[in-house]
Amino acid sequence: MLKRTPLGITRNGELCRSVDILQKGDRVLLRIPEKEGCRLEPNPHIQVPVVYEDEDIIVYDKPPGMPVHQSPGHYGDCLANVFAAEFPNSAFRAVNRLDKDTSGLCLAAKSRLGANIPAENISKVYFAVCCGVITEPMRIDKPIGRMDGSALMRTVRCDGKRAVTNVYPVSGNDKYTLLKIILETGRTHQIRVHLSHSGFPLAGDGLYGGDMSHINRQALHCGEMNIIHPVSGREICLSSTLPEDMSEIVNGL
Numbered sequence: 279m280l281k282r283t284p285l286g287i288t289r290n291g292e293l294c295r296s297v298d299i300l301q302k303g304d305r306v307l308l309r310i311p312e313k314e315g316c317r318l319e320p321n322p323h324i325q326v327p328v329v330y331e332d333e334d335i336i337v338y339d340k341p342p343g344m345p346v347h348q349s350p351g352h353y354g355d356c357l358a359n360v361f362a363a364e365f366p367n368s369a370f371r372a373v374n375r376l377d378k379d380t381s382g383l384c385l386a387a388k389s390r391l392g393a394n395i396p397a398e399n400i401s402k403v404y405f406a407v408c409c410g411v412i413t414e415p416m417r418i419d420k421p422i423g424r425m426d427g428s429a430l431m432r433t434v435r436c437d438g439k440r441a442v443t444n445v446y447p448v449s450g451n452d453k454y455t456l457l458k459i460i461l462e463t464g465r466t467h468q469i470r471v472h473l474s475h476s477g478f479p480l481a482g483d484g485l486y487g488g489d490m491s492h493i494n495r496q497a498l499h500c501g502e503m504n505i506i507h508p509v510s511g512r513e514i515c516l517s518s519t520l521p522e523d524m525s526e527i528v529n530g531l
Contacts, residue, residue, distance in 0.1 A: 307509070320363035321354050329516050334392035334509055335373070335385060336361075339518045342381040342495050346372050361386060374400065374500075377467075379482075382500030382518050391508045397464075399506035404459040405448075406469060407497035407524050408478040409489045412455045416445040418472040422465045431485065432467045434475045441465040443472045449528060454481055454492075456520075456528045470496060481527055492527045499524060 287293070288307050289300065300306065327339040338357060340346070345356040358370040371387040373395060385400065387393035423438030425431040432438075442462035449456045455478070459469055467486075473479055474486035482493035499521055505514045 319354055319359060320366055321359035322363040324355060324360050324363075326357065326360050329383060329518065330514060331388075332507075334387065334389045335395075335505070335507075336388055337503065337505075337516055338384045338386065340376055340381060340384045342379050342521065342523070345378040346375050346384060349378070352378070357384060357386070374402065374503075376500060377496070377498075379495035380498045380500065381521050383503040383516055384500070385503065385505065395505065395508045399508070401504045402461070402500055403502035404461070404469060405499045405501045405520055405524070406457045406459055406473070407454050407481045407493075407527055408457055408473050409454060409481055410478045411450060411452065412445065412447045412457065412478060415447070416476065418443045418445065418476060420472060420475060422468060422471055432465070432471045434471060439463075439465060441468050441472065443469060445473070451528065454527050456524075469498060493523050495523075497524045497527065 289304050291305075326341065326344070328336060329339050330337040338360075340357055345352045347358055348356050357372070361368075361370045365388060368388055371393040373385040373387055373393065374383075376382065376384050382404075383402070385395075387395075419440070419442045420434045421436060421438035422432050422441040423435045425433040440463060444460045444462065446458040446460075447455050448458050457473075461468060465471075470480055470483055470486050474483070474488070479486050479488035481488050481497040482490050483496035483498075484490050485496075488496065499518070501518050501520060503516045505516070506512075507514055
């Protein structure tokens with residue numbers, strides 16, 4: 279169990295006053311009281327692996343099929359319920375969000391400092407399995423907007439917001455290709471829409487035309503994350519192993 283720093287000003291872990299004289303090498307922290315937020319029903323029966331944790335942030339390795347936030351049909355089994363069971367006095371703040379069926383690294387804040395990490399201080403690498411064979415890197419620069427008549431689906435359209443996806447083939451077979459993906463923008467369903475538009479929908483992505491013969495969810499995984507810590511300023515480099523259901527359709531067929 280991590281030792282909790284007291285609220286207010288501390289010097290070397292002990293409470294101090296603003297008029298106290300500092301010595302060279304002293305470590306001074308200001309801890310701000312939490313703002314009251316929505317308290318979720320805790321679910322201590324669900325365990326999600328934790329890749330990294332300190333006083334301000336926690337990074338989960340989210341499994342597929344688990345929403346980050348509550349949604350219809352998922353009021354007690356989302357990542358927020360898992361967080362509430364461990365931190366009952368803290369509001370849940372997801373810093374990066376993953377779709378329900380997307381697996382991998384998901385950053386949540388344990389403090390207001392953790393919640394205010396600038397977007398440029400978080401970089402992510404996704405891994406995906408697409409239908410078809412890609413042999414050369416691609417840079418997809420196509421605007422994305424909401425599909426007419428749908429509250430959920432997105433599409434490439436000229437009046438959409440600019441979206442840029444960098445795609446690098448890693449391995450594959452004659453049916454699927456494992457891709458490494460780096461985003462320059464963060465639009466809803468960006469990877470899924472761009473690859474589908476390019477003729478290479480994600481395996482298992484029935485919403486955007488992917489083949490569901492060998493996997494029953496979109497084959498998308500957040501596998502790497504680099505964070506510049508909001509307090510210490512140090513870089514934290516994290517990774518998550520490719521899930522078995524994705525590796526099997528590339529290596530097992």
